[in-house]
Amino acid sequence: MFKSGFVTIIGRPNVGKSTLLNAILGEKISIVSAKPQTTRNSIRGVYSAKDCQIIFIDTPGIHAGRGAPSATFHHKPSMPHKCMRRKVALGEFMASESASALSDVDAVVYMCDAGAKSMDADRPIIDVLKTLKRPVVLAMNKVDAMDKPALLPLIAGYAKVFPFHEIIPISALKRDGVDLIIAAVKKFLPDGPRYFPEDAVTDQPERFIVAEIIREKIFHFTKDEVPYSTAVVVDGFKEKKGKGVVVIDATISVEKGSQKGILIGKDGAMLKRIGIAARLDIEGLLGVKVFLTLFVRVQKDWTKNPADLKEFGY
Ligand SMILES: Nc1nc2c(ncn2[C@@H]2O[C@H](COP(=O)(O)OP(=O)(O)OP(=O)(O)O)[C@@H](O)[C@H]2O)c(=O)[nH]1
Ligand SMILES: [Mg+2]
Numbered sequence: 322m323f324k325s326g327f328v329t330i331i332g333r334p335n336v337g338k339s340t341l342l343n344a345i346l347g348e349k350i351s352i353v354s355a356k357p358q359t360t361r362n363s364i365r366g367v368y369s370a371k372d373c374q375i376i377f378i379d380t381p382g383i384h385a386g387r388g389a390p391s392a393t394f395h396h397k398p399s400m401p402h403k404c405m406r407r408k409v410a411l412g413e414f415m416a417s418e419s420a421s422a423l424s425d426v427d428a429v430v431y432m433c434d435a436g437a438k439s440m441d442a443d444r445p446i447i448d449v450l451k452t453l454k455r456p457v458v459l460a461m462n463k464v465d466a467m468d469k470p471a472l473l474p475l476i477a478g479y480a481k482v483f484p485f486h487e488i489i490p491i492s493a494l495k496r497d498g499v500d501l502i503i504a505a506v507k508k509f510l511p512d513g514p515r516y517f518p519e520d521a522v523t524d525q526p527e528r529f530i531v532a533e534i535i536r537e538k539i540f541h542f543t544k545d546e547v548p549y550s551t552a553v554v555v556d557g558f559k560e561k562k563g564k565g566v567v568v569i570d571a572t573i574s575v576e577k578g579s580q581k582g583i584l585i586g587k588d589g590a591m592l593k594r595i596g597i598a599a600r601l602d603i604e605g606l607l608g609v610k611v612f613l614t615l616f617v618r619v620q621k622d623w624t625k626n627p628a629d630l631k632e633f634g635y
Contacts, residue, residue, distance in 0.1 A: 324373040325513035326427035328506045330460075331419060333442055334358045334382025336434045337462040341493040342366050342379040345503060349606075350523045350530060351379045352537035356548060358382055359540055361415050361635060363422040365524055367517045373507055374515050377430075378422045381415035385445035411624040414635045423453060428509040430502060432460045435475060435490065436467045440482070447483050458505045459485040465492040527607070528555040529634070534602045535571055535615070538595045539584070547583055550576040552623060552633035556616075560609075568612045569603065574620040574633065584617050592617065 330338045334357030343349045346366045352359055364379040423429065431450060433443055450457050459479055464472065476488050487505045491498030517524065532553040540548040557570035575581050585592050592615055600613040623629035 324510035326510040329378045332432035337493045354540035380419040428506045429457045435461045459488040464490045535599045538598045
């Protein structure tokens, strides 16, 4: 019988969830950066094999407890409109994306960073997993960057707080143990149809991935609050028929004039750097030559404004 189903990858920011999704698919559809809170939307990737199809859902990292950017994991988006205006913010959108990606899934991959100093920040998320009643596999990531003897006590520690179906040490970066994760969640798939064509990798629109690639370069090249104050929208995406060329226009919105200055840089140097790096990746993705033009504009305090969030896809 053919098996198919949905598996959500969840965990604290920066543990390597998007890296794992890309490693599972063998293709990069989800952006990655060394900074926490890179992923903002839940992103579906399709893994197809002869006997099964698994839709893996990458999610924004979950902040639980104090110091969270304004969001808690338990945010319920069904509050009255007036209250929404005051309270909805980008961080809350991200938390609600993660929370809703957990409903109706066949299994969950909970990811932690094996090198993290303590598992205290995992506990509130594990408490949520307890209420879910779904099979959970623990992916203990970044084992390439730690001393192996530290692994056994860590595994014992996690096993004590939750009945994980399996605990699998992996390196998403080096693709070590990734097949074990796939095999582990495969056990929980029900009989089901092939939801997507066998050669599909994602159902995210090309425009979305292009905007994300640009956002990734901003995360790479800028620092402090700048990447967190940035949204990217692709305004134009035109294929020149028969020429193997795609012309793309995109607008980068920031919250303040000073951030606009940083993004453009001296004589436009920063924007040029972002544009070149993004263009190369987009050309790799689309397999054609790309002309990319970037615009920068200020949309004051957009991360706090529900109408702006909506316009930017959040
Ligand atoms: N050493 C090591 N680094 C890794 C591994 N997996 C991911 N990383 C790095 O960890 C950082 C975060 O990776 P992401 O995949 O963006 O993490 P994420 O969990 O999706 O982060 P958010 O979207 O911000 O929640 C990047 O610098 C990755 O290169 C791994 O197995 N080993
Ligand atoms: Mg991510």
